[in-house]
Amino acid sequence: MDMAETNRGFFIHLQDKKAVVTEQEIPMPVVGPDDVLVAVSGASVNPVDLKRAASGDQQVMGFDTVGRVVRTGANVSGFSAGQKVFFAGEGQRQGSFARYQSVTSKLVVATPRGFESTFLASLPLTGITAWELLFEKMGYTASAGANHGQVLLVINGAGGVGSILTQLAKWSGLTVVATASPKNFDWLTANGVDHALDYHQDLTTAYQALNLAAPTGVAILYQPVPYAQVAADLVAYFGHVGSIVEPSGPLALAPLKNKSASFDFEYMSAKTDAGVNVASQGAILQQLADLLQSGAIRPTATRTFPVLTTETLTEGLHTLQAGHAVGKLTFHVGNLQ
Known part of the structure; x- marks a missing residue:
């Protein structure tokens, strides 16, 4: 796949307890031998984004990712460039509020057919x-x-x-x-x-x-x-x-x-934080994908923003902060589907 020349990411800060979002150029993610580099096409907000921002975490947030494989590490098999995949990311690495994201292949699953990226983005973390x-x-x-x-x-x-x-x-x-x-x-x-x-x-x-x-x-x-x-x-x-x-x-x-x-x-990031039984989360997401494909479950996106910007991400986070959000708020990211 062709890649943009630069990566850009969104950062969340709290000012007077309200979410403030900024965008800036960031380095391209490092792709280790067991990693998959993805061009992000769908993302979602979660309360954990706000909690980590409140703790002073300065990394790019976002724990739901849908995207297309750009390249894989030397030890990775089963994924090819251009393949549509999704995953819940690792807590200690750059998240999905960016153009590109790198993640261990243990978490990555091919997407079920027939679903938009923004609907699929409602599923991984939750x-x-x-x-x-x-x-x-x-x-x-x-x-x-x-x-x-x-x-x-x-x-x-x-x-x-x-x-x-x-x-x-x-x-x-x-x-x-x-x-x-x-x-x-x-x-x-x-x-x-x-x-x-x-x-x-x-x-x-x-x-x-x-x-x-x-x-x-x-x-x-x-x-x-x-x-x-x-x-x-x-x-x-x-x-x-x-x-x-x-x-x-x-x-x-x-x-x-x-x-x-x-x-x-229950805390989803505990496995990746501790490096314990990480592959189980890819296996769980595969089972969820199979259930979604069969119609046993359905996506839970209730509002989709057509583009991820500082304004739309701020609006989504403020909706979460107001409480009583129903389902998931998702975003289309970049130019891919």
Whole structure:
């Protein structure tokens, strides 16, 4: 593939707690012997972009990438120049808010046919996060219909992770209960939720009114502190409570002890940060691609920006900062499809 003469990237800073985006020329990524260099065509924003910016991280963010292979390292096989691929990037390397990105080939998967880059960009980070939480941390079986008869309660079912986690839960046979604002109940239903609960209402009372068995899992996809006590009260004996959000204070987990229930944190970048079982994330994304191709799950993009600029990236980040974003916000990057 032909390459532009320079790479350009977008940097996120916080000013008075609001996201500010700048663009500048950056070096072309180093392509190691096990790496794939990609010309980026689709990207997405995630809350982790803001969290890392708040911590002072100065690298180019972006953890969802769709693009075309430019070249591969000496040890890489199975990918060719011009091939369309996607992946969730490595936490310690330059991200997708740039023209070009280099990543270990262990994470890279050929895209399923028939999907625009901007729709595919909604899947990698949230899909892998949801898969790891459900099937690695919470112990559910990753197979169609395998968890029939069990109930999963999802707090914040309409967000980025929630919108794909509920689909995977339904595919795997779980009865899915999820909270959201009533205006988003149709979105929940479209993404596999059997029972939608108004998050403004008392969660314990609302759940008990459903006359369902105790949930074997409670996935807290929002700040866990306000929900830890009710999750511990509702979860079944020997069940799991899981979260993807760093707590803002102490968690009320004592009720889990006498139920022999567990609390699980999920952080997608932990594997690449530690260099442990990295290839599993490429394998998970391949399974997600297969499910997408078969129609078992669907993309979760709710708004697509036609071009990635400082203005559009700022707008997307401000939408995340305002809270209550539904699904994923994605961007077309560069001139490729």
